[in-house]
Amino acid sequence: MAERLKDLPLPETAGLALFWTSRSGAASLGTVAAILRHEVRQLTATFRFRALGLLVVLLMLLAAMTAAARYHGQELEQRELAADHARELRGATVDQAAEILQPAFKAPWRLSLVVDGGQSATPDAYSQALSPLVSPRFFRIHRGNERLPFSTPIDWSFVIRLALSFAAFLLGYDAVCGERRTGTLKLVLTYPIARWKVFAGKLLAIWSVLAVPFLAAAALSLIVARLEGISFQSGDLTKAGLVALVGLWILLLSALVALLVSSLARDSSTSLGILVWLWVTAVIVVPAVGGLLARRLHSIPAEGETGREMAAIDQRISREHAGRDRQWRRWQWAAADGFAWERTSAEAETRRFVQKEEVRRRVLQRKLGQARLAEALACLSPAALAGDLAERLAGTGLSRDASFLEQAWAFRPVLGRWLRALDAGDPESPHILFFSGYLSRKPLAQKGPGSIPRFAFHEETIDQGLTAARPILAILAGETLALAAAALFFFSRSGVS
Amino acid sequence: MIEAIDLSKRYSNGKLALDALNLRVAAGEIYCLLGAKGAGKTTAVNLFLGFAEPTAGKARIAGADVAREPLRAKAQVAYLADTTTFYRRLTALQNLDFFARLGGRRRPSRLDCEMALREVGLPEPAFDQRVSELGPGGVRKLGIAAALMKGAPALLLDEPLSGLDPKAAAELVEILEELRDQGKALLITMQDLFWARQLADRVGILQEGRQALTRSRDELRYENLEKLYLDYMRGGLRERA
Numbered sequence: 001m002a003e004r005l006k007d008l009p010l011p012e013t014a015g016l017a018l019f020w021t022s023r024s025g026a027a028s029l030g031t032v033a034a035i036l037r038h039e040v041r042q043l044t045a046t047f048r049f050r051a052l053g054l055l056v057v058l059l060m061l062l063a064a065m066t067a068a069a070r071y072h073g074q075e076l077e078q079r080e081l082a083a084d085h086a087r088e089l090r091g092a093t094v095d096q097a098a099e100i101l102q103p104a105f106k107a108p109w110r111l112s113l114v115v116d117g118g119q120s121a122t123p124d125a126y127s128q129a130l131s132p133l134v135s136p137r138f139f140r141i142h143r144g145n146e147r148l149p150f151s152t153p154i155d156w157s158f159v160i161r162l163a164l165s166f167a168a169f170l171l172g173y174d175a176v177c178g179e180r181r182t183g184t185l186k187l188v189l190t191y192p193i194a195r196w197k198v199f200a201g202k203l204l205a206i207w208s209v210l211a212v213p214f215l216a217a218a219a220l221s222l223i224v225a226r227l228e229g230i231s232f233q234s235g236d237l238t239k240a241g242l243v244a245l246v247g248l249w250i251l252l253l254s255a256l257v258a259l260l261v262s263s264l265a266r267d268s269s270t271s272l273g274i275l276v277w278l279w280v281t282a283v284i285v286v287p288a289v290g291g292l293l294a295r296r297l298h299s300i301p302a303e304g305e306t307g308r309e310m311a312a313i314d315q316r317i318s319r320e321h322a323g324r325d326r327q328w329r330r331w332q333w334a335a336a337d338g339f340a341w342e343r344t345s346a347e348a349e350t351r352r353f354v355q356k357e358e359v360r361r362r363v364l365q366r367k368l369g370q371a372r373l374a375e376a377l378a379c380l381s382p383a384a385l386a387g388d389l390a391e392r393l394a395g396t397g398l399s400r401d402a403s404f405l406e407q408a409w410a411f412r413p414v415l416g417r418w419l420r421a422l423d424a425g426d427p428e429s430p431h432i433l434f435f436s437g438y439l440s441r442k443p444l445a446q447k448g449p450g451s452i453p454r455f456a457f458h459e460e461t462i463d464q465g466l467t468a469a470r471p472i473l474a475i476l477a478g479e480t481l482a483l484a485a486a487a488l489f490f491f492s493r494s495g496v497s
Numbered sequence: 498m499i500e501a502i503d504l505s506k507r508y509s510n511g512k513l514a515l516d517a518l519n520l521r522v523a524a525g526e527i528y529c530l531l532g533a534k535g536a537g538k539t540t541a542v543n544l545f546l547g548f549a550e551p552t553a554g555k556a557r558i559a560g561a562d563v564a565r566e567p568l569r570a571k572a573q574v575a576y577l578a579d580t581t582t583f584y585r586r587l588t589a590l591q592n593l594d595f596f597a598r599l600g601g602r603r604r605p606s607r608l609d610c611e612m613a614l615r616e617v618g619l620p621e622p623a624f625d626q627r628v629s630e631l632g633p634g635g636v637r638k639l640g641i642a643a644a645l646m647k648g649a650p651a652l653l654l655d656e657p658l659s660g661l662d663p664k665a666a667a668e669l670v671e672i673l674e675e676l677r678d679q680g681k682a683l684l685i686t687m688q689d690l691f692w693a694r695q696l697a698d699r700v701g702i703l704q705e706g707r708q709a710l711t712r713s714r715d716e717l718r719y720e721n722l723e724k725l726y727l728d729y730m731r732g733g734l735r736e737r738a
Contacts, residue, residue: 031598031599034595034599038587038595041591042587045586046586182582182585183578183580183582184582184583186548186576186578187596188599189548190546190571190574190575190576191571191596191599191600192568192569192571192572192600192601193568193599194568
């Protein structure tokens with residue numbers, strides 16, 4: 001035996017060769033690659049990896065199919081409402097058009113499968129008439145069946161926040177303490193390799209075994225969504241790619257947490273217990289507490305309160321106009337004195353509308369502010385931070401809702417200019433804008449110059465998303481670096497037995 | 498090759514686990530460190546492997562100070578313990594491949610790994626068996642094969658015969674003797690006096706962290722190791738090595 005044993009070629013680290021192998025980058029990468037390969041082989045052989053990988057793939061396919069169904073439903077409903085509106089306008093006069101509600105639709109969200117950001121539940125239509133006598137309506141056309149269990153949409157963001165972090169915890173909870181118990185860690189560390197290489201190999205292994213099914217499922221879900229009829233537009237795939245990168249990042253963060261806890265814990269069951277507790281806290285407790293605190297710290301006026309404010313506006317305007325704020329006469333009688341009373345009433349009603357609209361907008365802004373605060377408080381949890389980051393990069397969530405409102409409000413002057421121009425062309429009109437009964441009685445132009453302006457919702461660009469995401473990116477980068485340093489520190493100092 | 502110079506270790510709780518250990522294991526020599534549980538044997542091994550910082554003194558492997566140049570020292574030593582287990586889900590060959598890579602081999606061939614396993618007497622059907630299916634003797638042989646693949650001139654073995662049946666223990670002893678004949682330096686901790694007498698070129702006895710005595714193989718021809726050991730365990734004899 002001895003003779004043959006001598007024939008075994010010596011490893012590169014033996015003797016003087018150690019001097020250069022331990023210092024060369026290639027050798028470092030080689031060792032990390034060997035540990036990575038080994039850890040991947042270990043992890044992929046487990047039942048938990050297969051179960052978790054399958055879960056991720058199934059959830060993402062489900063996300064694609066349900067998002068496509070939501071997209072089609074919303075598209076159909078908006079199309080029907082637009083057709084109703086077109087029918088209403090057909091044959092209408094300028095005078096009548098002033099009281100017709102002009103809908104502005106938030107376009108169905110094409111990337112709902114990637115990150116819905118509440119788009120399947122928040123209002124998607126803002127209908128406003130030019131007449132100050134008609135209040136605008138901000139509503140959701142159709143909510144679907146709220147009574148269905150788990151009606152919250154599943155999207156990539158859901159998978160990233162809940163499934164990927166949990167999967168990384170389940171794969172990494174015994175990465176250090178488990179090997180310490182079996183003694184393999186001690187054996188590994190008797191080899192001439194720096195501890196950071198062992199750490200890097202383990203980290204990359206947990207990360208890569210989950211990154212592969214996640215990325216594959218992401219690509220597959222985009223294909224399924226396309227086949228189901230969602231027509232992606234330019235920039236959509238880039239946004240989806242950015243969200244996928246967030247997923248990979250959160251995976252890294254979760255793997256770091258798992259390794260940190262596994263290095264600190266005495267045994268595997270303690271490590272698993274701590275990680276499950278952290279997961280529940282990050283995914284459920286912190287966002288819930290954020291929402292509760294936001295309700296307390298940034299309250300929204302109750303409907304009664306708003307109603308009282310509106311009534312006060314009514315009374316104030318009436319008082320200021322000495323009770324002559326609602327005097328509307330028939331055309332022929334009013335024409336006799338040049339619509340003098342009506343012009344006073346119109347001025348009062350317009351002031352009343354502007355002030356009430358200010359209250360309505362303030363309430364909406366306050367709602368958005370409350371939701372922003374809840375999001376900010378929830379950002380103490382990396383899972384919530386990831387969700388927020390994904391929403392900002394994709395251009396959805398609160399920013400999409402706020403943008404829709406801004407665009408819908410900006411649509412009102414466009415409509416006003418259009419009707420004012422039509423009315424100005426009619427010398428017979430008393431031009432009391434925009435009160436039905438005191439405007440042009442000519443029919444609307446359906447086509448060509450002067451035709452009805454259409455609302456087109458503009459999505460956020462990628463640059464806007466990246467700019468909005470900067471603060472979150474900075475926080476997440478800081479958290480990642482701190483976690484990496486802590487995990488490496490405790491791994492390096494952890495005992496071997 | 499393996500050297501301890503006044504090597505001491507006091508833990509943070511104040512317990513003196515090892516008190517001024519001095520030993521030197523030359524190439525082609527087997528040194529058996531005997532002692533009861535808690536005598537400081539494993540502490541000594543951990544100090545040689547760099548898993549603990551010495552409070553005083555030095556541990557050297559092939560001239561490399563373990564505390565100062567841990568990687569250089571680790572490159573020169575292979576380790577095996579009774580508690581050492583390999584990755585249970587992987588086969589013997591897969592385990593060996595991994596540890597060979599850790600030892601610095603870029604791409605160990607299957608042939609190399611098979612050869613190492615054959616050399617330590619692991620039956621061929623066991624090569625592709627999962628470690629969880631190997632018995633303690635098979636795992637210990639795998640450990641020796643991994644040590645061979647590492648190509649280290651020094652071996653540290655912590656209770657390598659513990660838990661083995663007599664046949665497996667005899668096979669392992671034979672392998673260890675052959676390693677000595679190849680010029681390897683072996684420091685073995687154990688409690689089994691029978692095998693210590695069989696194997697050791699020199700024997701040292703640790704008692705509560707103190708090195709109670711050392712004897713060479715020649716000296717042991719005229720002394721009864723069992724009696725010496727029991728005397729020390731009873732605390733009767735006090736002789737500095």
